Amino acid sequence: MFYASENHIDKLLRLTYARLLSENPQNNRVSSKKGTSTEVFGALLQLTDPRARLSRAMGRSILFSAVGELAWYLAGDNTIEFISHYLGKKYAQFSDDGGLTANGAYGKRIFLPRGASQWSRIISLLRARPGSRNAVIQIFSNDDAARQSNDIPCTCTLHFVVRNNALHLHTHMRSNDAWIGLPHDIFSFTMFQEMAAAELGYGVGTYQHSVASLHLYDDNEFGPSRTLANEYVEEGSFEEIAMPALPSGDPWTSAKEFLSAEREYRNGNFSFEAASSLPNYWMDLVTVSKLHSMMKAKVRSDQYEEMISQLHPCYRVLVLDRIDRWAGSEDTAFGILRDF
Incomplete structure (x- = not known):
């Protein structure tokens, strides 16, 4: 045991x-x-x-x-x-x-x-x-x-x-x-x-x-x-940062908006904008899903820096770490992200 x-x-x-x-x-x-x-x-x-x-x-x-x-x-x-x-x-x-x-x-x-x-x-x-x-x-x-x-x-x-x-x-x-x-x-x-x-x-x-x-x-x-x-x-040890608290109240209205946005980005519609009323907690998850789909599709865009800068610190360092590793890989298409 x-x-x-x-x-x-x-x-x-x-x-x-x-x-x-x-x-x-x-x-x-x-x-x-x-x-x-x-x-x-x-x-x-x-x-x-x-x-x-x-x-x-x-x-x-x-x-x-x-x-x-x-x-x-x-x-x-x-x-x-x-x-x-x-x-x-x-x-x-x-x-x-x-x-x-x-x-x-x-x-x-x-x-x-x-x-x-x-x-x-x-x-x-x-x-x-x-x-x-x-x-x-x-x-x-x-x-x-x-x-x-x-x-x-x-x-x-x-x-x-x-x-x-x-x-x-x-x-x-x-x-x-x-x-x-x-x-x-x-x-x-x-x-x-x-x-x-x-x-x-x-x-x-x-x-x-x-x-x-x-x-x-x-x-x-x-x-x-x-x-x-x-x-x-x-x-060894790492900086201990927890995710922020989920907003109080029924989470499903926001969760459904997140799922709608995730679906749009997964299908390549990167111009889709989630509702501006969406709480920051869920907007961060929307942004993470968008970043993943855009990088997976090797999209060149000037949106990356602004999107990453708006993320909660608990996500930002993980996104930057992944970008750094992708940018250093053999796939030079991710060289567009090296400056971040």
């Missing part, structure tokens, strides 16, 4: 990777269809400040892919085309229908059908009975266990509780890839937690991430996971 509790994602990840990289006798060596990994069977990770969900490390700069995955979930989408825009073409290998849809897509299971979803149920329940222990969203189902699929959900349940006037979330995973999956999962699930807290009118409590099989793959065709994790641990 492995337990770690920290107030920032970087501290939590460093402890986790250090354990998986160690020669601890309780670590398991496991072979699976994705390769050989080092596993801790039974882990509980606690993030005491769920807003401190973005790593500040160069090697863990997942801002664009995390925001993109969040949009995919909130939209209730299950198409490979959408998520591949952020996570790359390799995601198609997890499709059961030739790269069109993802069987295990969480958003469709959580947020659809609108008005009668699992999300709507837990919000209604906690409004009526704040002390309830039944506000559980089930993602992994009996049907998943019975079918042959390339994409079986790793997440089993999201369990929301109200305690001491704060909304806490306990997530349980059957399996979690510590290098790629873990930081993305914590980002999205703590965003769900904060959105639910705002919708219900509570403060944000702690986030607990329980995993049966928490594992770190050896370097293989999917990527140098073990090498990168070791480099990350050796990189």
Whole structure:
């Protein structure tokens, strides 16, 4: 059993990777269809400040892919085309229908059908009975266990509780890839937690991430996971900056505006302007999605500097870091961004 509790994602990840990289006798060596990994069977990770969900490390700069995955979930989408825009073409290998849809897509299971979803149920329940222990969203189902699929959900349940006037979330995973999956999962699930807290009118409590099989793959065709994790641990401490607080009140009007803007940019309509009334919190996420799509499309524009300068500091340094790495890559099309 492995337990770690920290107030920032970087501290939590460093402890986790250090354990998986160690020669601890309780670590398991496991072979699976994705390769050989080092596993801790039974882990509980606690993030005491769920807003401190973005790593500040160069090697863990997942801002664009995390925001993109969040949009995919909130939209209730299950198409490979959408998520591949952020996570790359390799995601198609997890499709059961030739790269069109993802069987295990969480958003469709959580947020659809609108008005009668699992999300709507837990919000209604906690409004009526704040002390309830039944506000559980089930993602992994009996049907998943019975079918042959390339994409079986790793997440089993999201369990929301109200305690001491704060909304806490306990997530349980059957399996979690510590290098790629873990930081993305914590980002999205703590965003769900904060959105639910705002919708219900509570403060944000702690986030607990329980995993049966928490594992770190050896370097293989999917990527140098073990090498990168070791480099990350050796990189040392980073500036701890949390995301700003989500505006109070129902977040869905703003979230829908964000999703509309994200869709326009993903489809190449870079002239689209989100509503000026959109709170800064959501406008930043709109800008992050626009920056990603414009850079992915290799658009030359004089908008970059102004867009980046208006971002909250918690995003700005991560965007600049990604730009710096892209600009220094073999793809000289990103040389237009070197001056930033």
